Amino acid sequence: MRLHIVNPNTTASMTAKIAAAARAIAAPGTAVQASQPQMGPVSIEGYYDEAYAIPGMLQRIIEAERDGAEAHIIACFDDTGLDAARQAVAAPVIGIGEAAFHMASLIAGKFAVVTTLDLSIPVIEHNLIRYGLASRCARVRAGGFEVLALEDPGSDARHRLSAEIEAAKQGDRADAIVLGCAGMADLAADLTQQHGVPVIDGVAAAVTLAEGLVRLGVKTSKRGGYAPPRLKPYAGIFSGFAVGGA
Amino acid sequence: MRLHIVNPNTTASMTAKIAAAARAIAAPGTAVQASQPQMGPVSIEGYYDEAYAIPGMLQRIIEAERDGAEAHIIACFDDTGLDAARQAVAAPVIGIGEAAFHMASLIAGKFAVVTTLDLSIPVIEHNLIRYGLASRCARVRAGGFEVLALEDPGSDARHRLSAEIEAAKQGDRADAIVLGCAGMADLAADLTQQHGVPVIDGVAAAVTLAEGLVRLGVKTSKRGGYAPPRLKPYAGIFSGFAVGGA
Amino acid sequence: MRLHIVNPNTTASMTAKIAAAARAIAAPGTAVQASQPQMGPVSIEGYYDEAYAIPGMLQRIIEAERDGAEAHIIACFDDTGLDAARQAVAAPVIGIGEAAFHMASLIAGKFAVVTTLDLSIPVIEHNLIRYGLASRCARVRAGGFEVLALEDPGSDARHRLSAEIEAAKQGDRADAIVLGCAGMADLAADLTQQHGVPVIDGVAAAVTLAEGLVRLGVKTSKRGGYAPPRLKPYAGIFSGFAVGGA
Amino acid sequence: MRLHIVNPNTTASMTAKIAAAARAIAAPGTAVQASQPQMGPVSIEGYYDEAYAIPGMLQRIIEAERDGAEAHIIACFDDTGLDAARQAVAAPVIGIGEAAFHMASLIAGKFAVVTTLDLSIPVIEHNLIRYGLASRCARVRAGGFEVLALEDPGSDARHRLSAEIEAAKQGDRADAIVLGCAGMADLAADLTQQHGVPVIDGVAAAVTLAEGLVRLGVKTSKRGGYAPPRLKPYAGIFSGFAVGGA
Amino acid sequence: MRLHIVNPNTTASMTAKIAAAARAIAAPGTAVQASQPQMGPVSIEGYYDEAYAIPGMLQRIIEAERDGAEAHIIACFDDTGLDAARQAVAAPVIGIGEAAFHMASLIAGKFAVVTTLDLSIPVIEHNLIRYGLASRCARVRAGGFEVLALEDPGSDARHRLSAEIEAAKQGDRADAIVLGCAGMADLAADLTQQHGVPVIDGVAAAVTLAEGLVRLGVKTSKRGGYAPPRLKPYAGIFSGFAVGGA
Amino acid sequence: MRLHIVNPNTTASMTAKIAAAARAIAAPGTAVQASQPQMGPVSIEGYYDEAYAIPGMLQRIIEAERDGAEAHIIACFDDTGLDAARQAVAAPVIGIGEAAFHMASLIAGKFAVVTTLDLSIPVIEHNLIRYGLASRCARVRAGGFEVLALEDPGSDARHRLSAEIEAAKQGDRADAIVLGCAGMADLAADLTQQHGVPVIDGVAAAVTLAEGLVRLGVKTSKRGGYAPPRLKPYAGIFSGFAVGGA
Missing domain, CATH: 3.40.50.12500 (Rossmann fold)
Structure with missing residues (x-):
């Protein structure tokens, strides 16, 4: 099973620490891939930092899904961008909170x-x-x-x-x-x-839950608020990003 | 990992079906032990049946814990006797509901x-x-x-x-x-x-959650309502049963 | 009016004390009959004790109903087995809590x-x-x-x-x-x-409420969760008990 | 026991009907006294009518308390003026709703x-x-x-x-x-x-509850919002009414 | 814009103080008219005083509406009689609480x-x-x-x-x-x-909200509980008052 | 009074329409400044679009505050980025929802x-x-x-x-x-x-509320979750943006 855990901030040492914690609890057959966004704050403290962490984090989640990740974990206790991530990909997404x-x-x-x-x-x-x-x-x-x-x-x-x-x-x-x-x-x-x-x-809890959802064979419901984003133009620096229809 | 799943009613064919469902989802290293009470209703429909199913079910849970079970699943969607079971043993107990x-x-x-x-x-x-x-x-x-x-x-x-x-x-x-x-x-x-x-x-969901709790190394909190039952005399047919202090 | 109050534990002195409290508040025309189960814990402290108190208590309630009780009071502040009792009999059942x-x-x-x-x-x-x-x-x-x-x-x-x-x-x-x-x-x-x-x-409160319901002429609704239990086989020591259809 | 039931509207025929319903359910030793305000609407439909029904109703409740009523029932399903009545007198007050x-x-x-x-x-x-x-x-x-x-x-x-x-x-x-x-x-x-x-x-329900509270010997708590009204001047037509300190 | 603020108690000095506070915050084009009832308590402390303050206050609100008020503010923090006032008139009514x-x-x-x-x-x-x-x-x-x-x-x-x-x-x-x-x-x-x-x-807050509602052009909904009171006889001293149909 | 209304999407025609609606309701002395982000989706439908709309929108709010805006309105019914905006600036921020x-x-x-x-x-x-x-x-x-x-x-x-x-x-x-x-x-x-x-x-409602808050002289509380963001490095394309300490 391929599990993707994203650290929504841009501090590599924290990504490494989170990856280690996830791998320590993961089941034998689970490969844990860790990532962090290329842009955004070095740590997330409150709503403002969250706002700048999410776009880059979503890109990492979309990329990981394309690379075969079967579930995603957002490794910030605020569950930063959880709803948007559930819209963006088909595989289950879990926040550590x-x-x-x-x-x-x-x-x-x-x-x-x-x-x-x-x-x-x-x-x-x-x-x-x-x-x-x-x-x-x-x-x-x-x-x-x-x-x-x-x-x-x-x-x-x-x-x-x-x-x-x-x-x-x-x-x-x-x-x-x-x-x-x-x-x-x-x-x-x-x-x-x-x-x-x-x-x-929360990191350990999320790993076991993500594994569980994959084994249950269920994915995020695409009815209601988690329906795929509609394909539409994005302006400015975001125009180079993956947009709706992902 | 040793997992115990109890069917709270006394119908062996349903116990077999539940055990099969649990084993189908269980991780490679998980041994699933299934049980059913010796006494009680053949099916559980509503509060009255629940009342007669619980004493025998609790005995099965206490026995399984003594035999090394690391987590217990109550395989009735009503989560029959869940609170009492959490008091009775140290390992985590999960209802399928x-x-x-x-x-x-x-x-x-x-x-x-x-x-x-x-x-x-x-x-x-x-x-x-x-x-x-x-x-x-x-x-x-x-x-x-x-x-x-x-x-x-x-x-x-x-x-x-x-x-x-x-x-x-x-x-x-x-x-x-x-x-x-x-x-x-x-x-x-x-x-x-x-x-x-x-x-x-719920059966499949509970198996993955039980495995997760065991891997997390957490057990039912013994503060609050799940403190071990106090040792005390039980009268009548229940006097031969495992009582408080289990 | 015939009122039945059941002490769900097996301690006779507490039954006597509860009966006295009930009779002290009962209206002139009310006959209070007190009972206790033959089996179960000597006191009820928490969920585990409750589980073993309920089967015997339900028998007492069913017997009292057959003997003409027009309402039942469960004299444990946890309202032990209240839902099951409401299924088991037609007359109103009130918990002292x-x-x-x-x-x-x-x-x-x-x-x-x-x-x-x-x-x-x-x-x-x-x-x-x-x-x-x-x-x-x-x-x-x-x-x-x-x-x-x-x-x-x-x-x-x-x-x-x-x-x-x-x-x-x-x-x-x-x-x-x-x-x-x-x-x-x-x-x-x-x-x-x-x-x-x-x-x-709660004991005094329940006596006046039970008398009130009887005078109002209303009984427990048999729609929803308090419908009579369905008749079905009970295994083991419970097979000698009154079962569904009571 | 002396029970007072007030019809908050000024229609005598409805007062009579309510009194009859209350007496039909009252216990043998209970004397039911019925009243209605001297001023206010002939029926109560909504908040506006309530506002004009309450002052006269409160006077009836205060008078009945002085005459020895041990409990009061407000016989409008909206529980018109219930909080003010609880402040006004010491005996319990129950709304039929x-x-x-x-x-x-x-x-x-x-x-x-x-x-x-x-x-x-x-x-x-x-x-x-x-x-x-x-x-x-x-x-x-x-x-x-x-x-x-x-x-x-x-x-x-x-x-x-x-x-x-x-x-x-x-x-x-x-x-x-x-x-x-x-x-x-x-x-x-x-x-x-x-x-x-x-x-x-609600009328029958309230009679049995009022009798119950009197037998329990409890009255409205005078802590919190039901403390007696503070004695103070009232202007205009209300200056002749019973005011704070009742 | 004509705004009416009613002090529900009968103390003129408080009415003056409230009017001053309202005028201090009111927009340039807003004329604030202040009033107080002719009858009722000199201050409102709790439910009992409220009951005697409301009838006189409602008269002031009805009169002010007839005189062209476009919104009403009830200047007691308990929002005394707010629901009845909303029934009584068409213009918006706001409590300072x-x-x-x-x-x-x-x-x-x-x-x-x-x-x-x-x-x-x-x-x-x-x-x-x-x-x-x-x-x-x-x-x-x-x-x-x-x-x-x-x-x-x-x-x-x-x-x-x-x-x-x-x-x-x-x-x-x-x-x-x-x-x-x-x-x-x-x-x-x-x-x-x-x-x-x-x-x-609350006084200042209510003035800005009342102005806002008037500018939005919305009035109290007359569906549901704020439908106009039905025209009907009122007895006693209230018979001289404006009644249903206002 | 200077009021800033931001359309969080990048469609200029919608910005114009929103600005017109805001100006139509604004009080005589209110100058309404409208803006839209330079980057982000052309419309906001769901969580995903929101995520890419917020960073650019926050820049517009920070700029408008520096230019003297006394209150901000977020003109998307989802109240996109409302919490982050409240952290980012001192003046009140209101969502139209x-x-x-x-x-x-x-x-x-x-x-x-x-x-x-x-x-x-x-x-x-x-x-x-x-x-x-x-x-x-x-x-x-x-x-x-x-x-x-x-x-x-x-x-x-x-x-x-x-x-x-x-x-x-x-x-x-x-x-x-x-x-x-x-x-x-x-x-x-x-x-x-x-x-x-x-x-x-919501646009009209928000304009009157924003004017009201400014006239009340209150700003967003900086205790709790709306405390100013802590100054910290932002990586990648966001490094050129206004960050914590705003």
Whole structure:
């Protein structure tokens, strides 16, 4: 099975880290191909960065589909451009945010999300409402640190993350934790151990779900909002891009 | 990986059919063990039958866990006894109803459920509300036939099922269909082809989700409502059963 | 009028206490018959215990109906087996949890529930969602004590219960309190006095509602999910029980 | 027990009819006192009529409380002035609309409301949302006739009412019917018989609920929005009325 | 354009203050006419006062419409009698509460309401649910002071108001503040400055919305619940009032 | 006052039409500046087109803000890129979809949306859920025609639009109609006349709301999700664009 995971930002080191996390969980017969857009922000924090990340990301998804990818994963916890991607290709597309929410719903009554910055809380809350799973989420919390700080030994980011997890357990009565950032993928096992509750990483969750959809033989429904884009002229720099009818 | 799928009713032929469907989708390294309770109704139609199916089903789940099962699937679309099962054992437990709802949410904006009898509609609607996914379900429909009729060449059950799928597409604006009965597992591929929309079977969906949870290394949270049952005396015929502390 | 109240656990002293509470509130012409199952757990704490309490409880309800009961009350705050019981008999069936929620909704904008153990919170929350009354409940709280401790002079259970009631008034802005356990039936009047807010006990609430339904001459609707169970074989120890068609 | 039922409109014949319906269901020891305001509209159809019915109705409720009434029933299906009445007096106040909704919730999964005129549908829908019970109501329907037409042998009102009940059963999948007008109180038994589903009348439902609350010994919570009105000057024709501090 | 703003209470000084606030924001071509009822309470705190304020207020609205008003504003944050007023006249009617909620929704993800007394919280919460905007409101808070205290230099009301705004920002994660009382109209600009978040006053918001509706040329829909009241006799002191058919 | 309205697609004739509609409703002192992006699709139908429209549109909004615009209107009914635009600038930003929903909520109990293509229904439904106004919308309907067909005398588009409006009135019980496409701006008055219900156009609605916000002196809250984008490198073709810190 050929699985494509796209990092929607333009930072190669993060693409590598995400690819490694995906390959670590992938089934034996699954080939994971990772990509990143050629243009766009080096990281995605909030709606504005998302807007500039999506066009390039869609190109990567369209290319990967042409190259034989059987499913696509969008490796940003905001599920950046998920709806547009579902229109663009036939194969299933999964966001790591939704993947984590669905998996957490199977092993806990209520989960909490712990992300990095306050800026991301409304984006995540909007997604939960749209997916229908807001009632399963006790609260979306932010630790107030940047994701890269988790790898800086002198930072208190790791400490803050644990503090938010404890607050979610005690204050929000959350039974499970969802890590709200692709860059936390390598922490899930340790945090599960440390805090005594299931801690879910979206990258790993999405890989297993993508494999599952491929094995089920189902693709994105092309009725409703995910019908293929209509072929039409695109102006300016976008005129060189793959457009409707993809 | 050792996966246990329990048919909550006492009909061996249905257990065999479910086991076959599960093995057909299971990954190469997955061993699927199927079981059925020793006591209880021959089929489950509504709340009353559920009540008598659960005690025996829980024994099968507890036994399978002791024998090394790493995840359990409850193969009745009503997700019979799901909460009690999650309390009873440590490994993840998945109902085929919830499995289908979650998978359908990944490939369609809205799905419809098509089940057999009117009696089952409220049970399924209740589950959708509890899971939080009611907003993703356009409608729960029943064809007005018994599941076994699907295998009777002289019955119009298959025709009725297709009629409900078309009604869901046109009247309810559903983009995908969830088959609301374990006994329809073998029809998903044909119906997907015939109706031009993704059709999801819960048994197959649950197998891939169970494998995914095992690979993620997460188990049911034991905080909240799924804490292990407290050890206490059970009276009467239940006194010989495994009780709290399992 | 003949009213049947079933204690779903197998502890005779609790049955007696519940019967006394029911008779204390019953109208002059109402004969209250109390029962308990022959088999099942000595107390019900969470989903697992519920599963083993229901089959025996349903038998008691079916027997009582045959003996002329005009309405049934399930005296566990979790409303154990309520849906199955409504299928099993023609007369109305009321759970003490729902009874308390409905009555509290008539005398307060928002109520809080105070129960015994954390384990029971999700069960009660699920019921509130299903009944539609979640928006009327400010919060479900647990005091962290077992119900029997309320009768132990050396225990701080009574103190904890009061502390949760005050927390509900101040922190949750609750206007009324629902006692979340059948074993608290005798405390409602004192607590109303002590805390200056209406405090509702479900046993008393259910008795007045059951009498009301009988006087209205309405029975459980047999359309939808409460249609009588279909007659079918039951295997194993359940084969000797009353089955479908009851 | 002394029960006060107020007809919020100024039509004496309707007051008499409502009083008769209330006395027919009241328990042996219950004395039902009926009243109507001295000023206001002869019937209540929509928000505008409600506004002029409430001041006079509140005076009747305050007077009845002073004369010893232990509970009050507002006998208009719109639950006219219910919140203000709860502020005005200490004894419980029940609207016949909410009474019917709560009772229907105890004997059916979903109910439908059938009222007289389209104008009343939004009022009833608003109440259902506020009470929290909107999810239990399949639909609010109007037959398009005036209530008095039900007593005119030459009218097709009775036929229209039955047609809406059948539409609610078939089209809305309603399991029970709530009659959405005080003037239909005498039809509930016949319609239950005729249509084979429970049909609930709000006047009778409210009487049993009011008796229940009195026996439970609970009164309207005076925390939150039902705190007694603050004593203050009232200008104009209202200056002679009972004001705050009641 | 002729705009009518009615203060539903009988205190002339408050009418003058509201008129000044409305004129300060009104567009150059807008003539603002202010009124107050001849009868009713001197201030509106809770449901009971509302009931006595509405009849006199409706007369003012009907008179103003006859005198050429093209839109009406109800200047009490509870949106007192809004539905009845919409039935009574053809021109648009806007409550200052709803006006503030809608405007706040355009410049913030979530807003909080800060009002004066606890008594008003449930009224405002009910309105938010009915309008559909409850999900946009983080919390309704009360400072525990009377509105007139804001103008008393010796009072700590202004301090309490600021404390609630800070609590809403920190504790409720509100991004904007809605002032929950007509008497706070003059504080919005200062508080916006002081607290660094948008602070919305309902009087000003309503003026701009009313002007907008008039310019759009739309009036209240007369389908559904806002159809004109049916002409019918009114008894008692109300018989001299404008009734149905207005 | 300087108002900026951006047509997010690259078709100049539509920009001109939108500008004319905006200027027709704008107040005397308002200068309306219209713009369109240099790059992107010629029309926006669904999520995919949106993705390529947003980057160029954001540039236009940032430029207009630098040139003194005091408020911005996004003239696509999908409210394309609304959240990103709110992050990008300080002045208020309004989408024509949300503008129409809010205005319709002020003059009707429930409204229906009538748009052009099925593809747009889910986008609009998602927005309604996010804004909190889904409960006010009876249904989103599509006429099955392209917007340009409305100007083709030989097309039946105008007939289809009217048919959907009638269906919304009769079948969905909608009291008002929202036109779900910027290109229908010139039809609102005629359709209001023809169908006897208020018909709202989003462009006009947004102009009055934008003017209102400017006169209120409030800007987008910079707490929460609309905080300014953080300054960071953008790669590829986007590196020449205005980035974070705007």
